[in-house]
Amino acid sequence: MTTVPGSAAQATHGPVTMPFWTLLGAGVITTLFGAAVLAWPGATLRLLGVLTGIWLLVIGVMRVAGAFRAGHDEEHTSGIGMRGVVDGAFGLLLVVVGIGCLRSTATGVIAMSVLIGLAWLLSGFAGVLLGMFAHGHTRGWLLGVGVGSIVVGILFLAWPGLSLHALVLLTGITAVILGVAEIAAAIRARGHATA
Numbered sequence: 001m002t003t004v005p006g007s008a009a010q011a012t013h014g015p016v017t018m019p020f021w022t023l024l025g026a027g028v029i030t031t032l033f034g035a036a037v038l039a040w041p042g043a044t045l046r047l048l049g050v051l052t053g054i055w056l057l058v059i060g061v062m063r064v065a066g067a068f069r070a071g072h073d074e075e076h077t078s079g080i081g082m083r084g085v086v087d088g089a090f091g092l093l094l095v096v097v098g099i100g101c102l103r104s105t106a107t108g109v110i111a112m113s114v115l116i117g118l119a120w121l122l123s124g125f126a127g128v129l130l131g132m133f134a135h136g137h138t139r140g141w142l143l144g145v146g147v148g149s150i151v152v153g154i155l156f157l158a159w160p161g162l163s164l165h166a167l168v169l170l171t172g173i174t175a176v177i178l179g180v181a182e183i184a185a186a187i188r189a190r191g192h193a194t195a
Helices: 020-039 045-075 082-103 109-133 136-158 164-194
Strands: none
Touching (some): 020 045, 045 082, 109 164
16 A cells, blocks of 8 residues: 555554555445444345445445556556556456445345355455555455455355344444454554654
């Protein structure tokens, strides 16, 4: 991730960095998504699908935009580095899954559970890969959040027949926990970069 424009703060040290605003924005949006899902625990599958689709589209677009920005800022060219390619590819996959959620909002709990599980897996793999590129304390935070997302994705895929109520609660709780972890990782990384 890259230096935030007009700021000396970086999310990691060394040549491979992640924009503070991208990590923080992803955390805030994930936390808000989880809170919105928990605010309506009796929500219909259609509402869950719409909220999930919007969340994935926003996160995916942010990752793609961050990848282009990172490549420009890191290399002082319009090219994208390896981290940017990985982040951008996962962003595109999240956009595709988000569109799938929006199109499949009424197909059933199992389809929604599988799509949400795939989204958590993709997000987790992206976090782990970005953590491998990162340095210092940010590496540990990104790896932890990535592994957590992978575990949640596996849970969703292992039990696709969850009841709607269980699916809504599990989605909301995991989104809030992982979103707060992303916010904490961004704040900690920024504090480390300015220290």
